[in-house]
Amino acid sequence: MREVAERAQVAMSSVSRVMSGHPDVSPVMKRRVLEAVEALGYRPDLLAQGLRGGATRSVGFVISDISNPLLAQVVKGAENRLREEGYSILLSNSEGEPLLDAENVRVFTQRRVDGLIVSLASETEPATLSALDDVEGPCVLLDRDVPEMTNASVVLADHQTGMREAIGYLLSLGHRNIGLIAGPVLRPNRARIDGARAAFGQRGLSEGLEIVSGAFSAEHGERACDDLLSRPEPPTAIMAGGNQIFTGVLRSLLRRGLRIPEDISLLTCDDIELTTLMRPPIGAVSRDSVEAGRVAADLLLRRLRSPESPPETVTLKTWFAARESCAPPR
Amino acid sequence: MREVAERAQVAMSSVSRVMSGHPDVSPVMKRRVLEAVEALGYRPDLLAQGLRGGATRSVGFVISDISNPLLAQVVKGAENRLREEGYSILLSNSEGEPLLDAENVRVFTQRRVDGLIVSLASETEPATLSALDDVEGPCVLLDRDVPEMTNASVVLADHQTGMREAIGYLLSLGHRNIGLIAGPVLRPNRARIDGARAAFGQRGLSEGLEIVSGAFSAEHGERACDDLLSRPEPPTAIMAGGNQIFTGVLRSLLRRGLRIPEDISLLTCDDIELTTLMRPPIGAVSRDSVEAGRVAADLLLRRLRSPESPPETVTLKTWFAARESCAPPR
DNA sequence: TTGTAGGCGTTATCAT
DNA sequence: ATGATAACGCCTACAA
Numbered sequence: 001m002r003e004v005a006e007r008a009q010v011a012m013s014s015v016s017r018v019m020s021g022h023p024d025v026s027p028v029m030k031r032r033v034l035e036a037v038e039a040l041g042y043r044p045d046l047l048a049q050g051l052r053g054g055a056t057r058s059v060g061f062v063i064s065d066i067s068n069p070l071l072a073q074v075v076k077g078a079e080n081r082l083r084e085e086g087y088s089i090l091l092s093n094s095e096g097e098p099l100l101d102a103e104n105v106r107v108f109t110q111r112r113v114d115g116l117i118v119s120l121a122s123e124t125e126p127a128t129l130s131a132l133d134d135v136e137g138p139c140v141l142l143d144r145d146v147p148e149m150t151n152a153s154v155v156l157a158d159h160q161t162g163m164r165e166a167i168g169y170l171l172s173l174g175h176r177n178i179g180l181i182a183g184p185v186l187r188p189n190r191a192r193i194d195g196a197r198a199a200f201g202q203r204g205l206s207e208g209l210e211i212v213s214g215a216f217s218a219e220h221g222e223r224a225c226d227d228l229l230s231r232p233e234p235p236t237a238i239m240a241g242g243n244q245i246f247t248g249v250l251r252s253l254l255r256r257g258l259r260i261p262e263d264i265s266l267l268t269c270d271d272i273e274l275t276t277l278m279r280p281p282i283g284a285v286s287r288d289s290v291e292a293g294r295v296a297a298d299l300l301l302r303r304l305r306s307p308e309s310p311p312e313t314v315t316l317k318t319w320f321a322a323r324e325s326c327a328p329p330r
Numbered sequence: 331m332r333e334v335a336e337r338a339q340v341a342m343s344s345v346s347r348v349m350s351g352h353p354d355v356s357p358v359m360k361r362r363v364l365e366a367v368e369a370l371g372y373r374p375d376l377l378a379q380g381l382r383g384g385a386t387r388s389v390g391f392v393i394s395d396i397s398n399p400l401l402a403q404v405v406k407g408a409e410n411r412l413r414e415e416g417y418s419i420l421l422s423n424s425e426g427e428p429l430l431d432a433e434n435v436r437v438f439t440q441r442r443v444d445g446l447i448v449s450l451a452s453e454t455e456p457a458t459l460s461a462l463d464d465v466e467g468p469c470v471l472l473d474r475d476v477p478e479m480t481n482a483s484v485v486l487a488d489h490q491t492g493m494r495e496a497i498g499y500l501l502s503l504g505h506r507n508i509g510l511i512a513g514p515v516l517r518p519n520r521a522r523i524d525g526a527r528a529a530f531g532q533r534g535l536s537e538g539l540e541i542v543s544g545a546f547s548a549e550h551g552e553r554a555c556d557d558l559l560s561r562p563e564p565p566t567a568i569m570a571g572g573n574q575i576f577t578g579v580l581r582s583l584l585r586r587g588l589r590i591p592e593d594i595s596l597l598t599c600d601d602i603e604l605t606t607l608m609r610p611p612i613g614a615v616s617r618d619s620v621e622a623g624r625v626a627a628d629l630l631l632r633r634l635r636s637p638e639s640p641p642e643t644v645t646l647k648t649w650f651a652a653r654e655s656c657a658p659p660r
Numbered sequence: 661t662t663g664t665a666g667g668c669g670t671t672a673t674c675a676t
Numbered sequence: 677a678t679g680a681t682a683a684c685g686c687c688t689a690c691a692a
Contacts, residue, residue: 045670
């Protein structure tokens with residue numbers, strides 16, 4: 001910047017004014033400065049701007065697992081919106097470790113991000129909550145219930161509705177023994193379980209729903225499925241609570257040579273490409289993850305622009321797509 | 331930091347020395363400072379450290395498409411290594427737009443990243459090359475040939491070998507009319523085409539390989555597959571040049587009700603989960619993407635630590651996994 | 661061993 | 677309309 005000022009024969013403050021579009025600049029000086037900027041290829045240092053101005057135009061994205069295609073889509077949606085607005089994204093991957101969540105939030109705070117979008121590995125880890133408490137700017141939570149965080153915006157998915165429809169569909173086909181292989185104890189899982197129970201409740205049924213919760217992994221899916229199928233009264237339909245779990249469930253079913261839907265009906269949450277490419281196509285509870293990212297970015301941007309505006313909660317819909325993976329029980 | 335200094339009754343420089351592990355600090359002062367740091371929850375401002383010290387401990391990751399699961403895995407591998415070393419990742423998504431590549435590189439430069447890992451949307455876009463030229467620190471290219479960038483490290487995949495094996499396998503089954511539905515004109519695609527031709531060449535064949543290049547998208551895969559199959563002499567085997575393309579190819583085949591492998595043999599590059607979950611499982615050219623990310627991070631870190639060390643090129647292997655999606659032609 | 665002071669690249673304030 | 681200057685938070689010579 002000093003070089004630009006020298007070349008243009010003006011003070012550094014004038015260069016600054018030209019660069020930041022200050023109104024009080026004479027056309028002649030503006031021209032001189034821009035010429036020098038062009039000639040020297042000058043671009044202002046965002047680090048120094050951040051230090052001086054207090055805003056870094058960057059947001060931190062704390063994510064539990066970037067290799068999960070659904071979360072990758074959320075990142076895509078958010079990145080797109082934020083970049084349009086001149087923000088950069090700092091990304092960290094917590095790999096499902098609650099303590100990494102906390103550490104990553106702390107690092108982002110040290111880097112003075114203007115805001116945070118967070119997909120937590122745990123809703124209760126005290127280290128994470130206190131780290132989030134120290135954050136200056138606005139914060140958006142992705143699909144988590146953290147009552148302590150009264151000052152955060154939240155983007156939720158209405159898992160319950162989609163799940164209720166899905167399980168209701170199985171019940172209407174005549175299934176009375178349904179296995180739900182669910183993920184870790186986080187909001188999406190809880191909401192799905194609620195939805196499944198609601199479907200049973202609507203029909204006055206109180207028995208017949210077997211729930212096996214566990215990690216959000218293929219291993220859990222496979223083991224839990226094996227477990228369910230080796231019981232004295234194995235379920236006639238299985239619902240996988242997420243894409244990684246689905247993979248494991250499918251492995252288990254394939255290994256046992258079970259035919260879908262003749263021998264067993266199968267559904268899954270999180271509609272990924274795989275579901276429509278399989279034969280038969282697999283029924284799924286679906287939602288728009290890219291949209292979730294966009295909405296998260298929008299909520300953040302609003303509060304970034306007017307810090308006084310209150311935190312908001314947006315709930316995105318889910319829906320059940322019936323496909324040929326279900327049939328009446330044998 | 332000033333507050334810490336006051337509370338501990340020492341000068342700010344002493345706080346700085348304690349925080350950065352300077353050797354010449356008396357134990358008593360160290361204790362006092364740490365106590366104050368603890369009490370106030372002080373954590374140094376990385377922005378100011380970066381401005382002052384010239385290193386931000388951040389690296390930029392310019393990626394062509396984060397929603398591609400393979401690239402998400404690369405990010406995962408790199409993020410893990412870099413975080414271990416105290417680096418943060420700035421992520422941007424170019425969505426296949428060469429000009430966004432350039433702009434994203436420029437922004438990262440303005441943010442003073444210490445280094446760059448780049449998966450380019452184009453190998454020749456002048457705007458991108460000149461933006462990369464202006465980068466101060468080391469740079470790692472992911473699976474691209476950019477001869478102009480003599481000062482960058484490169485992580486390559488040996489697509490050619492895997493492809494040669496795959497096409498060789500089809501030839502050995504008796505196929506003499508093979509369709510290769512390839513992606514955009516970038517290194518991976520070129521290497522795959524070279525590999526396919528090499529397989530033909532090894533057997534003294536000069537005819538029978540139909541190549542349709544296009545975008546790296548399901549739409550292209552589907553259209554190209556339709557095109558190939560409606561020719562007077564349709565191929566008896568099809569190789570999809572990447573996961574997105576594969577999706578489209580599969581849709582085309584399913585829509586036509588073709589059975590795999592009875593009616594047509596099918597292979598794909600980029601071994602994703604889908605391939606082993608389908609029935610029949612789909613043969614694929616496979617590689618380790620997480621490892622690619624780790625290696626990229628390692629190459630970057632080495633040059634970050636010793637800026638004088640020369641750029642390196644690492645080639646990771648690919649291999650062909652034969653599965654039941656192939657049979658002799660009818 | 662510890663304190664003082666200058667500067668990293670900006671911009672807002674004040675004076676001209 | 678433009679220029680000089682202080683300050684953002686930190687680190688490192690240099691001085692004590």
